[in-house]
Amino acid sequence: xxxxxxxxxxxxxxxxxxxxxxxxxxxxxxxxxxxxxxxxxxxxxxxxxxxxxxxxxxxxxxxxxxxxxxxxxxxxxxxxxxxxxxxxxxxxxxxxxxxxxxxxxxxxxxxxxxxxxxxxxxxxxxxxxxxxxxxxxxxxxxxxxxxxxxxxxxxxxxxxxxxxxxxxxxxxxxxxxxxxxxxxxxxxxxxxxxxxxxxxxxxxxxxxxxxxxxxx
Numbered sequence: 498x499x500x501x502x503x504x505x506x507x508x509x510x511x512x513x514x515x516x517x518x519x520x521x522x523x524x525x526x527x528x529x530x531x532x533x534x535x536x537x538x539x540x541x542x543x544x545x546x547x548x549x550x551x552x553x554x555x556x557x558x559x560x561x562x563x564x565x566x567x568x569x570x571x572x573x574x575x576x577x578x579x580x581x582x583x584x585x586x587x588x589x590x591x592x593x594x595x596x597x598x599x600x601x602x603x604x605x606x607x608x609x610x611x612x613x614x615x616x617x618x619x620x621x622x623x624x625x626x627x628x629x630x631x632x633x634x635x636x637x638x639x640x641x642x643x644x645x646x647x648x649x650x651x652x653x654x655x656x657x658x659x660x661x662x663x664x665x666x667x668x669x670x671x672x673x674x675x676x677x678x679x680x681x682x683x684x685x686x687x688x689x690x691x692x693x694x695x696x697x698x699x700x701x702x703x704x705x706x707x708x709x710x711x712x713x
Contacts (some may be wrong), residue, residue, distance in 0.1 A: 499674045503556030505632035506546070507625050508668070509539035509639050510561045510586065512568045515599040521609065530604065537575055538597055539617075540638025540668045549579040557634055560585035560625050562616045568594035592616040614642065621645040638668025650666065 517532040518617045519526060560582050563569035565588050572594065576583045593614035601608045620643055627635060640646060 498640045501631050503558060503632040503668075504540050504544070504634045504636060505558040505560060505585070505627070506541035506544045506584075506636040506638075507560035508541050508564050508620070508637050509595060509642055510541060510559070510572055511538035511612075511617070512536075512571065512594060512596045513538035513599050514596060515601060517601050519603055521600070521602050528600075537569075537572060539595070540636065542572070542581075544638075545576075545581045546579055547576070549581060555634065556582065556637075557583060558582045558630055560630075562587050562589060562620050562624060563590065564592060564594040564616050565590050566594055568596060571604055585626065585630065588627045589617060589619065602623050612642075617642065618644060633665060634664045636666040636668065640669050641665060641671075 499696075502607040515534045515536065516530045518530055537543075541559050541561060545559055548557055557580065559576060560690050563572050564587060571586055573583055573586070583615075593613065593615045593617040595617040596613050598611040600607055600611070625637075637646075647685045
């Protein structure tokens, strides 16, 4: 049996355009942008970049889809700087790399998100080849933003026999409030998977354990 090590994080690869504004405007009024920053967003980069910065000594693998555009180039460049393996991140001309405009009100700290799914909407079971990766843990998120995977027949990617020795973590993105899914839940929850948020996962992984993580 293959000795498993490290983590494979798959799902949404997003460029966050964060803007600090003086106030949240009502319609047809104006707000002033005082500062702008850019960062990687989405479950896989949040987890993998966090682990890389903690000094993880185990393999960090990413899977997903980005576009053939400047944003896609930038994501792959950031991954290379952090030592994240991107061989399972594919590229396509069928749409733009996903991005989110994050409006952060300076006075209150409250954030509002305008999200463009981009090519993340194309992510399906065929996009995630668990058999080709020897990771000990498979992290998928944000499921409620991955329409092609949040279906009964598609969510079975999480139960493939080839991945039976890999522990799985499912990140739902609890801030997602699309009314239909909020009311009915998500199809993939019918499977026995781990369910923890990205930040809970990171905050409970102490730097001292990075050389030999205990995910079970």
